[in-house]
Amino acid sequence: MLNTFTDQLGSHHSFEKTPKRIVSLVPSQTELLYDLGLEESIVGITKFCVHPFHFKSTKKIIGGTKKVHFEKIRLLQPDIIIANKEENTIEIVDELSRICPVWVTEIVTLDDNLKMIADFGTLFNKRTEAKKWTDKINFAHTDFQQFIKDKPLNKVAYFIWANPYMVAGGDTFINEMLKLNKFENIYDNHPKYEGRYPEVIIQKMRIQGDPDLVLLSSEPFPFTDEHAFELGRFTHHAKTVFVDGEMFSWYGSRIVKAFGYFKMLHEKIA
The missing domain is CATH 3.40.50.1980 (Nitrogenase molybdenum iron protein domain)
Known part of the structure; x- marks a missing residue:
């Protein structure tokens, strides 16, 4: 049968x-x-x-x-x-x-x-x-919603690649994870950057959204301090933070560990 x-x-x-x-x-x-x-x-x-x-x-x-x-x-x-x-x-x-x-x-x-x-x-x-x-x-998830409810909203740019610089845009699992963290993705359906992982001009970051946080993912690209310094030159006041890409982009059972990681990340940012 x-x-x-x-x-x-x-x-x-x-x-x-x-x-x-x-x-x-x-x-x-x-x-x-x-x-x-x-x-x-x-x-x-x-x-x-x-x-x-x-x-x-x-x-x-x-x-x-x-x-x-x-x-x-x-x-x-x-x-x-x-x-x-x-x-x-x-x-x-x-x-x-x-x-x-x-x-x-x-x-x-x-x-x-x-x-x-x-x-x-x-x-x-x-x-x-x-x-x-x-x-x-x-x-x-329910526990994390309680944790995050009183946290401030931060505008972010989530970078996944360099040479050329690419970010997570809208309609992606990464973007959903950012929303859960009260991170407002400045490239979520940005009118000048179409696609789910658009190539961006970092010199225009300030006028494109002026993020509070620049997040550099550990995968798929190995970002370095040099990349963080270069990106920092083109923002007004953003803090650059290296983040575990698995926690933002892996789904499945990994999500359970991700919520614990997100708590630690917010404490680090604060």
Whole structure:
């Protein structure tokens, strides 16, 4: 008997039995699958899947998120491949669909994240584990809302890349995390900078929004003190803060740790 499931892009996938051999193309989703108790089922991961650490030596590395080795994946004989709309290109998904079903997630909001966890719980017969994680996230979220409610609003620019300088714009999970922290993103749907991760002219930062905080993410670009100094020259009064990019851009089970990190970040800023 076939069981049919629907991913977050609305694609339908049918299985005769629970998928047992999983290839994961997204670091945060690899971590989530592990936290749901699916370590033995994961057969392939990307080189960027750094959590849990021991996976680098126990799982097959099949390339990166934007460039995968199709033959390595084929040889793993997966039952399902887990991808993401932002991280993996449609060309990669189409090619991998010739091997087995490709489940694609789309995560912009916290609700999207909870939906993904619940979907994995159903898809992999891990409903109890999924419920535990959604409960943990909801509890941590409620607790953080209490913590943040009296904090002042800060205007921010969240940088993800240099040479050229690029920032997180609107319609991104990072932007949702900024909103949770009462950080008003000056590049959220900015009229002069279209796209989700626009390239910006840092010399015009002051007239484009004059941020209170310039946040330099630890990933995907390794920002240095030199970058912080250069950016600081083009703001009126902004404080430059190095932040843990995983806490702002990773979804899945990582969100529970993120809320604790955000508390420490606000204490550091204050």
